Structures are given as C-alpha cells and as structure tokens.
Amino acid sequence: MKTLRKIAAEISVIVRARRNRWDLLRFLIRRPALLASVSVYETGLMLSSRADTRWKALAGVKTSALVGCPF
Numbered sequence: 463m464k465t466l467r468k469i470a471a472e473i474s475v476i477v478r479a480r481r482n483r484w485d486l487l488r489f490l491i492r493r494p495a496l497l498a499s500v501s502v503y504e505t506g507l508m509l510s511s512r513a514d515t516r517w518k519a520l521a522g523v524k525t526s527a528l529v530g531c532p533f
Contacts, residue, residue: 468508
C-alpha cells in the first residue's frame with residue numbers, strides 16, 4: 463500500500479506543477495544515460511520503501527542548497 467500512495471503522490475505533484483513542468487523531461491531526453499540512471503534510482507527507492515518520502519525530499523532540498531542550485 464505504501465508504494466501506491468507514493469506513486470499517487472508523485473503523480474499529484476506533477477499534475478499540480480504550473481511552470482517548468484517539462485524542463486526536466488526535455489533535459490533527460492537529451493541525455494539517455496542520465497535518464498536511465500535516474501529512473502532506476504527513483505524506481506528502486508520508491509519500491510524499496512526504505513527511505514521515507516519526506517526524508518528524501520528534505521535531502522534533495524538540502525543538497526541543492528549546499529551546491530547553490532535554485533531548485
């Protein structure tokens with residue numbers, strides 16, 4: 463059940479996005495190796511249910527803040 467909730471949450475976030483919705487997809491399509499690696503990582507993380515989604519989001523925000531990324 464956790465996996466279905468995580469998938470539903472990911473879909474709802476994508477649907478609610480108003481700006482720059484397709485920027486990441488366009489970037490990843492131009493770099494297929496990166497697309498494959500990110501897809502495998504995200505799918506593995508979602509299906510393993512070892513990392514809580516909130517902690518994963520917090521880690522992403524913290525990492526982007528440390529490297530100076532505006533996203």
